[in-house]
Amino acid sequence: MAQNANSLPTPTLLYKSSVERGEAWRSQFAREMPEVEFRLWPDVGDPLKITHLVAWVPPDNLPETFPNLRVIFSVGAGVDQFELESLPITVKLVRMLDPSITQGMVEYVTWAVLSLHRETPVYLDQQRHRCWSERYWTAAEERRVGILGMGNLGQAVARSLSRLGFPVAGWSRSRHEIPGVDCFAGIGELSRFLARSDILVCLLPLTAETHHILNAHTFAQLPQGAMLVNVGRGGHLNEVDLLKALDSGQVNAAVLDVLENEPPGSDHVFWNHPRVWLTPHVAASTRVESGCKVLLDNMRLDLAGMPMQGEVSRQAGY
Ligand code: NAP
Ligand code: GLV
Numbered sequence: 001m002a003q004n005a006n007s008l009p010t011p012t013l014l015y016k017s018s019v020e021r022g023e024a025w026r027s028q029f030a031r032e033m034p035e036v037e038f039r040l041w042p043d044v045g046d047p048l049k050i051t052h053l054v055a056w057v058p059p060d061n062l063p064e065t066f067p068n069l070r071v072i073f074s075v076g077a078g079v080d081q082f083e084l085e086s087l088p089i090t091v092k093l094v095r096m097l098d099p100s101i102t103q104g105m106v107e108y109v110t111w112a113v114l115s116l117h118r119e120t121p122v123y124l125d126q127q128r129h130r131c132w133s134e135r136y137w138t139a140a141e142e143r144r145v146g147i148l149g150m151g152n153l154g155q156a157v158a159r160s161l162s163r164l165g166f167p168v169a170g171w172s173r174s175r176h177e178i179p180g181v182d183c184f185a186g187i188g189e190l191s192r193f194l195a196r197s198d199i200l201v202c203l204l205p206l207t208a209e210t211h212h213i214l215n216a217h218t219f220a221q222l223p224q225g226a227m228l229v230n231v232g233r234g235g236h237l238n239e240v241d242l243l244k245a246l247d248s249g250q251v252n253a254a255v256l257d258v259l260e261n262e263p264p265g266s267d268h269v270f271w272n273h274p275r276v277w278l279t280p281h282v283a284a285s286t287r288v289e290s291g292c293k294v295l296l297d298n299m300r301l302d303l304a305g306m307p308m309q310g311e312v313s314r315q316a317g318y
Contacts, residue, residue, distance in 0.1 A: 009068065011303060013052040016041035016059060017075045021288050025054075028292045033299060052302075054295065057081060063088055071302055073295060075286050077101050077153065079312050080206040080233060093312040094298060098291045102156045104284030105203070109157045109229060112255040112277075113166070113199055116227040117143050121253050121275055140165035146197025148213070149204035149232065150176045150183065151318075153284070157203060169193055173316075194221040199229065205318035206233035214238060219245040225252040231283045234260035239270070246275055257283040 013029070013036055015022045022040045029038045036052075039045055041059075050066045054073045058081065059065060062072075071092045072082060079095050087093065115121070119135060126133060145161050147154045150172035162168045162180045170176065171193045175185035184193040194200070200222060204210045214230060215238040228251055230237050239260060245251035253275040259268075262281055270276045298308040312318060 009049070009051055010037055011035065011051050011299070012037040012039060012045075012049045013054060013299070014039045014041060014044060014050045014066075016053070016055040016057070021075075021286075021291070024288045025292050025295065028296070032296055036299060052299070062086075063091075071308070073298065075291070077284070078205060078233060079318065080235070084312065084314060084317060089314075092302075092308070094308050095310040095312055095318075096286050096291060096294060097152060097310040098286045098294050100287035100290045101284040102153060105153045105231065106156050106160045108257065108279075108283035109201055109203075109231060110160050110164070112229045112231075113145055113161060113201065114164075115277075116199055116229070116253055116255065117166075121277065125274060141167065143167075144169070144196050144198045145201065146171065146193055146199070147201045147203055149202065150178070150181075151203070151205075154201075154203040155181075157201065169196060191221050194218060195223070197226060198223055199227045201229040202232040202236050204232045204236060206235045207317040209317075211235050212238045214242065216241040216244065219250050222250070224250060226250070227252050228254040228256075230254070231257045234258045234262060243269060243273075246273070253277075255279075257281055 015025060015038065026038045026040055029036055044050065047065050048068055051068055052071045052073065053066065053069055054075060056075045058072070062069065063086065069091055071094060073094045074082065074096055077095050079093055082093055084093060117138070117140065122135065143166055145166045145168050147158050147168065147170045150158065150170035154170055155178060158168045158170050158178060158181045169182035169184060170178065171184045171190060173186065176183045202214060204213065214228065214236050219241060237260070242251065242254060246254070255277045256270065257279045258281050264270060270278055294309070301308045
């Protein structure tokens with residue numbers, strides 16, 4: 001393996017995601033960190049030289065193929081696509097803390113909540129049926145929003161919705177204190193949180209603990225006719241339970257940006273469901289410029305032997 005002056009291996013970064021962004025990042029690295037060798041998938045070169053990986057979907061057999069890997073950077077905020085338990089303990093996993101992701105998520109959830117709040121699905125349906133009919137208007141202050149996950153994204157979304165006048169609550173593992181937001185913590189406070197959530201937004205990471213957290217038991221604890229926005233991961237939602245809850249009216253409508261299988265099969269019932277809106281996992285994504293800055297900053301921290309921003313806790317799994 002190539003050695004640098006301090007006899008550490010030359011840092012070699014393998015990028016495996018969208019080619020357009022990869023080429024931009026390679027040029028940026030050449031300008032700002034020429035000491036890092038930047039490889040664009042599938043041009044891996046000698047796999048033994050790879051010390052850092054940037055990926056959305058990781059290559060197969062990571063530990064065996066890249067035995068000298070030290071750091072994996074997710075190009076997204078989520079890291080559930082990497083099997084943390086199967087990675088050697090020496091490999092660090094880092095999620096992307098790109099301010100553009102936060103901005104995109106705030107925009108998307110604000111759009112979804114306002115659309116549900118102002119009954120856009122109903123009015124679109126009425127238009128299709130040439131029906132001009134006014135419905136009773138609910139003020140934002142009467143529509144309680146609950147956010148599952150009070151992390152980087154949940155907190156930003158909570159602040160934005162709170163500014164619009166919605167009574168906002170958040171639920172997380174540990175308790176947070178956010179001005180203007182009612183904060184609930186832990187499984188023991190989940191029922192109380194759900195009982196006051198007219199619109200439920202899921203912004204949790206997908207872990208063994210949060211898998212299928214959006215299930216019949218959860219829906220039953222929401223106020224009747226509650227609405228759902230899932231922007232976490234498809235694995236958070238039990239789709240069969242949602243369909244039943246929509247049929248019974250327990251859940252009135254759902255905006256789903258993520259699904260268990262993306263894209264869903266052409267016969268998936270959600271495609272034509274009158275009270276389900278689908279978007280193709282576009283709520284928020286890493287932007288070329290801001291994402292590269294985050295990556296460069298983290299590379300500098302890592303090469304200086306310092307902790308990086310967004311390191312995933314092996315214990316928590318996110
Ligand atoms: P984050 O900063 O890690 O925050 C995660 C939050 O979830 C924290 O508040 C955490 O509690 C809470 N949490 C985790 N496990 C929990 C549990 N078992 N019970 C209760 N609360 C739990 O993550 P983030 O950056 O906000 O991102 C959240 C997720 O959004 C990502 O993992 C990804 O799946 C999704 N995402 C989707 C898109 C999209 O385009 N659809 C884009 C970006 C991200 P603590 O505060 O106590 O740690
Ligand atoms: C997108 O889903 C992300 O995790 O950034």
